[in-house]
Amino acid sequence: xxxxxxxxxxxxxxxxxxxxxxxxxxxxxxxxxxxxxxxxxxxxxxxxxxxxxxxxxxxxxxxxxxxxxxxxxxxxxxxxxxxxxxxxxxxxxxxxxxxxxxxxxxxxxxxxxxxxxxxxxxxxxxxxxxxxxxxxxxxxxxxxxxxxxxxxxxxxxxxxxxxxxxxxxxxxxxxxxxxxxxxxxxxxxxxxxxxxxxxxxxxxxxxxxxxxxxxxxxxxxxxxxxxxxxxxxxxxxxxxxxxxxxxxxxxxxxxxxxxxxxxxxxxxxxxxxxxxxxxxxxxxxxxxxxxxxxxxxxxxxxxxxxxxxxxxxxxxxxxxxxxxxxxxxxxxxxxxxxxxxxxxx
Numbered sequence: 117x118x119x120x121x122x123x124x125x126x127x128x129x130x131x132x133x134x135x136x137x138x139x140x141x142x143x144x145x146x147x148x149x150x151x152x153x154x155x156x157x158x159x160x161x162x163x164x165x166x167x168x169x170x171x172x173x174x175x176x177x178x179x180x181x182x183x184x185x186x187x188x189x190x191x192x193x194x195x196x197x198x199x200x201x202x203x204x205x206x207x208x209x210x211x212x213x214x215x216x217x218x219x220x221x222x223x224x225x226x227x228x229x230x231x232x233x234x235x236x237x238x239x240x241x242x243x244x245x246x247x248x249x250x251x252x253x254x255x256x257x258x259x260x261x262x263x264x265x266x267x268x269x270x271x272x273x274x275x276x277x278x279x280x281x282x283x284x285x286x287x288x289x290x291x292x293x294x295x296x297x298x299x300x301x302x303x304x305x306x307x308x309x310x311x312x313x314x315x316x317x318x319x320x321x322x323x324x325x326x327x328x329x330x331x332x333x334x335x336x337x338x339x340x341x342x343x344x345x346x347x348x349x350x351x352x353x354x355x356x357x358x359x360x361x362x363x364x365x366x367x368x369x370x371x372x373x374x375x376x377x378x379x380x381x382x383x384x385x386x387x388x389x390x391x392x393x394x395x396x397x398x399x400x401x402x403x404x405x406x407x408x409x410x411x412x413x414x415x416x417x418x419x420x421x422x423x424x425x426x427x428x429x430x431x432x433x434x435x436x437x438x439x440x441x442x443x444x445x446x447x448x449x450x451x452x453x454x455x456x457x458x459x460x461x
Contacts, residue, residue, distance in 0.1 A: 145268065145271045147268075147424060147425070147427050147431075148268045148269075148271040148272045148275070149271065149272075149275050150427070150431055151272055151427055152271070152272045152273075152275035152276040152279055153275070153279055154316065154430060154431075155184065155272070155276050155279075156275075156276055156279035156280050156283060157312055157316060158316055158317075158321075159180050159184070159276075159280065160280065160283060162180060163176055163177060163180050163280045166179060166180065173280075173281045174281065176280075176281075177277050177278075177280040177281040178277070180280055181273060181276060181277050181280075184273070184276065185273070188269075195343065196259070198343055199343060199344055199347065200252070200256055200259075202341040202343060202344040203248070203251045203252040203254075203341075203344055204252055205340075205341060206248050206251070206252075206341055206344065207245075207248040207249055207251075207252045251344075251348075287305070291305070304441060304442070307441045308437075308438055308441060311434070311437045311438070311441065312434060315413065315430070315433050315434055315437065316430070319354060319356065319413060319433070320354050320430055322353075322393055322397065323350070323352075323353035323354035323355070323359075324350045324353060324354065325353070325393060326349070326350075326353035326359065326360050326390045326391075326393040327346060327347075327348075327349035327350030327351070327352065327353040327360055327363075327390070328346065328349075328350060329360075329386060329389050329390040329393070330346070330349040330353075330360045330363065330364045330383075330386055330387050330389075330390040331343075331345065331346025331347075331349055331350070332386055333364070333382055333383045333385065333386025333387060334346055334349075334364075334367065334383065334386075336382060336386075337371075337378070337379040337382040337383055338379065339367060339371070339379065339383065345363060345367060348363050349363040349364060349390070353390070353393075354417075354429060355414065355417060355429075356413045356414045356417070357414055358414075359390075359391060360387065360390045360391065361387065361391060364383055364384075364386070364387035364390065365387065367383055367387075368380055368383045368384050368387060371383060412433060412436050412437065412440070413433040415432075415436065416432035416433030416434070416435065416436040416437070417429040417430075417432050417433055418432075419432050420432020420433070420435070
């Protein structure tokens with residue numbers, strides 16, 4: 117073995133070792149770093165507008181960071197106790213909730229035998245108890261895990277700042293590491309940028325707006341625990357196919373059963389208005405961008421949640437979409453329209 121080959125092998129081993137050690141070093145903050153990049157992508161248009169006027173990257177990035185700090189800290193500080201209180205109330209109320217009687221009227225065939233009836237009743241109450249208990253624990257953990265979350269938030273803030281300020285340099289550095297030609301690099305970054313736009317703005321931001329529209333109905337018509345229900349509607353709005361209907365339809369049904377007719381129609385109107393986002397506004401919003409198939413987004417979100425937690429609902433679809441882009445670049449073919457609809461001319 118000559119000196120040149122020995123040098124390459126040694127360098128490769130050292131590089132591999134450093135990569136492994138670096139991964140374990142940043143592993144506790146990996147999700148925070150990825151979240152920072154996502155936030156930087158969302159806020160970059162605002163950063164560019166401010167920097168165009170101020171002409172100071174440091175000041176522009178600082179202003180955006182201060183805005184993000186206010187946007188996150190104030191709602192979390194004031195709303196977390198309310199959400200804990202409301203989730204506790206829902207958990208207690210769920211223990212006395214009678215959902216079997218209405219089901220017996222709707223589906224009497226399922227409750228003909230006592231064994232099946234007891235099994236269904238036990239399964240339903242177990243599911244509701246676990247669901248409401250998990251919801252209550254999520255908000256309680258915000259307080260119990262505050263020191264860890266605070267450190268994670270600091271990482272998010274610092275990485276977010278430098279991603280805004282040095283975003284172009286970071287992109288150029290990533291390009292220099294890719295084993296593609298200039299033309300392929302251009303196609304890759306164009307496709308990934310469009311897909312990221314489609315997923316983050318078209319699915320996440322618009323889904324949150326859907327939930328807020330339904331939430332306005334909850335507040336106006338005096339629905340109990342409206343804040344928690346609005347938050348759940350925002351989360352459900354992010355999910356493709358499912359949407360906010362999974363929240364506002366049970367609420368409307370409860371109001372109808374409890375004879376709150378005025379509130380029922382009010383929640384129904386706002387709920388239907390929130391679904392218009394999915395069928396009308398969303399297609400118009402992403403019409404000029406690459407539109408990812410809903411099945412890919414749903415699979416990516418569900419898999420991402422199991423693998424990475426709640427943040428995986430955003431990262432999962434992006435990972436699958438980027439994989440499809442790279443596979444098609446290797447195949448040197450156009451992106452299949454059945455999976456990813458290309459940019460409209």
